[in-house]
Amino acid sequence: MRKGSFCYPYPRPALTTDCVIFGFDEGELKVLLIKRTTDPFRGKWALPGGFVNMDETTEACAKRILIKETGLKGVFIEQLFTLSDLNRDPRERIISVAYYALLKISDYVVTGGEDAAIAQWHGISTVPKLAFDHNKIVKVALDRLRGKVRYVPIGFELLSEKFTLTQLQHLYEAILGASLDKRNFRKKFLKMKLLKPLTEKQEGVAHKAARFHIFDKKKYAELTSKGFNFEI
C-alpha cells in the first residue's frame, strides 16, 4: 500500500480483521493461534489478524492475513461479529471484523510467517490469555459454532468419509464441550435418516467391531428442500 499522509475532515478509526480458525483432530476441538512478534502484546498468543487495505473487502483481508501469518489457504470463512469497544486496542481506536471457520486439521499445513513467529493449534479447553480482546472473540465464535452444529450438519466434513456412530458422537461432544447420552444421540440421528449404514466394519479393534456409516448428502439436500430441519 502507498505510504503518505491521508487526511480527513473527521477522525476515523482504523479497521482490522481477526480470524478464529477451529480445527478438529484426534477427538479434540482446537483453535489456531499465532505468537506476536510486534508491539503491543509482543510475545503473546493472539488470533491471526491485521489491517484492511483500501482495495480489498474485509473477507479478502482476513484470508490474505491468514495465509501470511499461518500459511492456511483455501479456507471457507464466515463473518462472525464486528468489535467496536472504545478501548479494545491500546494503540488507538481500532474496529475489528471477526471471521470464523471450522476445518479438519489433517487436511491443512500450518506454518508461522510475517508478524507471527509461530502458528500453532491449541486445545479449546487450554487456550492461554490472549492479546487484545481475543479471548472474548474466541468465546463468541465458540458459542456461534455450538449453536450452528445443532441445526446444520457441518460436522461431517471433519470425519473420514466412513465413520462409526461412536466417532460421530465424539465429534459432537468435542464441539459442544459436553457429554451426550448415547441412546438419545443415536435415536435422534437415525430418526433423521441421513446416515447410510455400510456392511463394512472397523478392523483390528480390541472391542466389538462397530459398523461404518456414511452421511447421505443427497438425502439431506432432498429433505432440506422439503422444509426438513436438521436438529441434534
Place this chain on the structure above:
Amino acid sequence: MRKGSFCYPYPRPALTTDCVIFGFDEGELKVLLIKRTTDPFRGKWALPGGFVNMDETTEACAKRILIKETGLKGVFIEQLFTLSDLNRDPRERIISVAYYALLKISDYVVTGGEDAAIAQWHGISTVPKLAFDHNKIVKVALDRLRGKVRYVPIGFELLSEKFTLTQLQHLYEAILGASLDKRNFRKKFLKMKLLKPLTEKQEGVAHKAARFHIFDKKKYAELTSKGFNFEI
C-alpha cells in the same frame, strides 16, 4: 464532533451503521425506511443510518441515529453483518455495520428527523428500490430473521398477551412469507407445551369463537435449561 484535519500514514475507510427495523402490524411484516434529504440518493428511500463517532460503539451509533432519523427509542437491536464491498457507496470507501430488530409497531411512535424528511413503515413485499446496497441489507436481515423465528420464540412479543392459534399462525406466515399447514403448525406448537390455553374465548366474531392462549415464559425457561430446543 470536533472538525479539523485528521491525518494518518495509511488511508482509512469511513465507518457507518445502518438499521433494518422490522415491525409487525395487523398481520403484515413491515420495514422502517427514511426518505433521504441529502446527496447521494437525495429523495430516495433508505435504511436509517449514518457515520460512527470516535467516542461511541457501533451499537451506540446505530441507536443514536435511529432516534435522530426516526424517533424510535429503546429498541433492542442485534448486530447483523458488516458490509465492505469496494464500491458500495458512490462517495468513497465506506464500511457499514448493519443492525436489525423486530418490534410491534403499535408500541412505538415513528417520526421523521434530521437528514430524513419522512420515516415510514413499508410492507416487506412492497419495499421500493433503495439507496446504496440497502435492498441487499434488507434481504440479509430478512433471511436472518426467518432463520431465527424457527428456533427462538421471538414472535410472542409481537402479539397481544392473549392470542388465538390462528393469530399465532398468521404471525409466523407473515414473517416467513409462506403459508403453513394449519394442522402441522398446531401439532408442532402443542407438542412443545409452551402455550397455556385459557377458558376465555374471542368475542364478537362472525365465525366460531376461538380460544385464547398465552405463551408460558416460565415453562420455556425451564425447558431450555434442560436442553430443550424450540423448533417450528
